[in-house]
Structures are given as structure tokens and as C-alpha cells.
Amino acid sequence: MQPGSAAILTQDLVKRFGSFTAVDGVNLEVRRGEVFGLLGPNGAGKTTLVRMLTTLLPPTAGNAIVAGHDVARHPRRVRQLIGVIPQAMTSDLDLTGWENVDIYGEFYGIRRRERHRRIERLLKMVGLSERGHDLVATYSGGMRRRLEIARGLVHSPEVLFLDEPTIGLDPQSRRAVWDLLEQLRKESEITISLTTHYMDEAEMLCDRIAIVDRGKIIALGTPSELKSLVKGSDRIELEVEGDIERIMATLGAAPGLHDAKREGENGRLTVRADDGAHLIPRIISDVEAIHGHVKSINLQRISLEDVFIEFTGRSLRDEPARKVSFLVGAGMPQQR
Numbered sequence: 651m652q653p654g655s656a657a658i659l660t661q662d663l664v665k666r667f668g669s670f671t672a673v674d675g676v677n678l679e680v681r682r683g684e685v686f687g688l689l690g691p692n693g694a695g696k697t698t699l700v701r702m703l704t705t706l707l708p709p710t711a712g713n714a715i716v717a718g719h720d721v722a723r724h725p726r727r728v729r730q731l732i733g734v735i736p737q738a739m740t741s742d743l744d745l746t747g748w749e750n751v752d753i754y755g756e757f758y759g760i761r762r763r764e765r766h767r768r769i770e771r772l773l774k775m776v777g778l779s780e781r782g783h784d785l786v787a788t789y790s791g792g793m794r795r796r797l798e799i800a801r802g803l804v805h806s807p808e809v810l811f812l813d814e815p816t817i818g819l820d821p822q823s824r825r826a827v828w829d830l831l832e833q834l835r836k837e838s839e840i841t842i843s844l845t846t847h848y849m850d851e852a853e854m855l856c857d858r859i860a861i862v863d864r865g866k867i868i869a870l871g872t873p874s875e876l877k878s879l880v881k882g883s884d885r886i887e888l889e890v891e892g893d894i895e896r897i898m899a900t901l902g903a904a905p906g907l908h909d910a911k912r913e914g915e916n917g918r919l920t921v922r923a924d925d926g927a928h929l930i931p932r933i934i935s936d937v938e939a940i941h942g943h944v945k946s947i948n949l950q951r952i953s954l955e956d957v958f959i960e961f962t963g964r965s966l967r968d969e970p971a972r973k974v975s976f977l978v979g980a981g982m983p984q985q986r
């Protein structure tokens with residue numbers, strides 16, 4: 651890859667399955683060394699996009715350059731330079747952790763001695779040195795995931811693709827995978843493309859995030875840039891007593907506050923604020939000035955969820971997904 655060139659560059663990338671458009675004209679530029687997140691609800695088209703970038707699926711239109719090579723014209727070269735950790739667990743249960751990585755290393759033509767040196771280092775990095783010679787069947791989900799990350803790194807790729815790396819893991823294992831990715835980002839030059847539908851994961855790990863919905867990128871930036879796209883980056887939750895309509899009108903007219911909303915029938919309201927901490931005392935006195943009473947007040951910084959709602963009018967969590975099942979071992983989505 652040329653120094654300074656993008657690790658991933660796509661132009662109007664499209665994937666259609668029959669009449670259904672899963673990826674709808676994606677333009678992306680991921681810089682070298684960056685941890686780049688694709689965040690979106692189930693069915694948004696993230697896996698399909700990654701499958702094109704990793705040469706597993708030919709694009710319907712547009713093009714993509716990964717690690718300096720066109721995915722459609724030079725898939726073999728791209729494959730040499732990328733590591734792929736698909737959404738479904740793909741390590742072989744009947745082999746040991748060591749053997750799983752060793753076979754991969756052999757595929758990539760790494761000589762035995764060098765391979766063994768790397769496997770030792772990688773198993774250590776992912777915290778599996780002690781368990782390397784146990785069958786993967788005896789591993790927990792988190793250990794398997796960590797092994798697969800080690801396997802994805804055995805040929806020292808320039809770009810690592812991880813699709814939903816912590817899906818289905820318990821909180822402790824998620825944390826271990828996050829720590830591992832954090833370490834990788836600090837200690838290596840590798841570019842990481844990470845797909846997730848977890849906002850906390852994207853926010854914690856990624857330098858920049860593209861929010862994907864229905865095959866399109868609807869917003870792109872650092873987590874804080876994305877949040878600042880939403881007017882009123884703080885959310886204030888209130889529980890009030892008194893004339894609710896009048897309180898709503900007062901809050902609605904106050905400078906620095908936006909989007910006052912009722913949340914149910916029992917005096918719960920939310921309002922967006924540009925600088926919530928400084929507006930809280932004024933909110934309380936404004937409500938009292940019209941003979942209302944603030945029973946409780948709570949300030950929250952908006953989340954990427956709010957950014958998603960701002961752009962789509964829907965929640966990231968509640969999007970009903972078209973059903974996709976996974977072939978065990980292949981990590982390949984199949985339409986049901």
C-alpha cells in the first residue's frame with residue numbers, strides 16, 4: 651500500500667439480491683491505522699458491505715479498493731493483505747487453538763518456523779497461551795472469539811475486518827475482546843474495520859463511525875462529531891407536577907432548550923439542551939414561577955442512538971430485521 655493512501659476506498663458501491671438493494675451506493679474512505687466502525691441495525695447491509703470488501707461477494711456496481719487493490723480485479727492480492735473475522739464463529743471445534751491458527755498460517759504459505767513463532771506470540775497476545783493445546787470445543791465463546799482474532803492476524807494483514815466481534819458474548823468476554831482490540835490499536839499500525847450494532851462498542855473502540863441504515867451511510871464522523879450533528883447534545887429528563895401543558899410551553903419557549911416531549915401520562919418529560927448543566931437551575935425556577943414543581947431532574951449526554959433517531963426517525967434497537975440465518979462454519983448469510 652502506498653504511504654498516505656487510504657486503507658479502504660469505495661465508490662458508489664452497490665449490492666443487489668434480485669430486486670432488493672442491500673448496499674445502496676456507499677462511498678467510504680478509511681485511513682491507514684484507523685479503527686473505523688460501521689454501525690447500524692440488523693439488516694442495514696453491514697455484513698454485505700464487508701463481504702464485498704473482503705472479496706467474498708462481487709459488487710453489483712461501483713468499486714472498492716482495499717489495501718491498495720481493487721477487490722473485483724485483484725481479489726487474490728486483497729486477500730493476502732487482509733484478515734477477516736466473520737460474524738459467525740468459524741474456528742474448528744475438533745482442533746486445538748494452536749492447530750486452528752497453524753492451518754491458517756499454512757494456507758498463507760508462512761514457513762513452519764516463522765508460523766510457530768507467530769502463533770506463540772499471538773496466543774500470548776489474546777491470553778490463550780495456557781489453553782493453546784486444548785480442543786476449541788472446550789473453549790468459552792469469548793475464548794473462541796479471541797482465538798479467531800489471533801488467527802485473523804497470523805499473516806500480518808494490513809487491514810483487519812471484524813464483523814460483530816462481540817455478538818452473543820457475555821459482558822466479561824465482550825470486555826476482554828474490547829481490551830484486545832484496544833491493545834491492537836495502540837501497539838500496531840493495522841487498520842481495523844469493525845461492524846457492530848452496539849453503540850457502546852462503536853463509541854468505545856472507533857476513531858470514526860459510519861452510521862449505516864438500509865444500505866446507505868446516513869452519517870459519518872468521530873463519535874463526538876456525530877453527536878454534535880444533533881441539535882441539543884444533552885438530554886434532560888424531568889418529572890413534574892402542575893399544569894403540564896403550561897410547563898411544556900414554558901420549556902418549549904426557553905432559549906437553549908429544544909424538543910420538549912411528554913413521556914407518558916405521569917408528568918414525565920424530556921427536553922434537549924445545548925448546555926444542560928447550566929440550564930437545570932433555570933428550568934427549576936421557570937417551572938416554579940408558573941406554580942409547578944420539579945420532582946426529579948436527570949441530565950444525560952446524548953448517545954449515538956439519538957444520532958440514529960435524528961437521521962432516521964427510528965430507534966437503532968427496534969428495527970425489525972429481515973431474517974438471516976448463518977451457515978455454521980462459513981459465516982455466510984443466507985436468505986430465509
Ligand SMILES: Nc1ncnc2c1ncn2[C@@H]1O[C@H](COP(=O)(O)OP(=O)(O)O)[C@@H](O)[C@H]1O
Pocket residue numbers: 667670672690691692693694695696697698699972973974983984985
Ligand atoms: N445472500 C443474500 N441473499 C438475499 N438477501 C440477502 C443476502 N444476504 C443478505 N441479504 C439481505 O440484505 C440485507 C442486509 O443484510 P446484512 O448485510 O446481513 O445486514 P447486517 O449485517 O447489517 O445485519 C438484509 O435484509 C438481508 O436479508
Ligand SMILES: [Mg+2]
Pocket residue numbers: 696697698737813814
Ligand atoms: Mg451482519
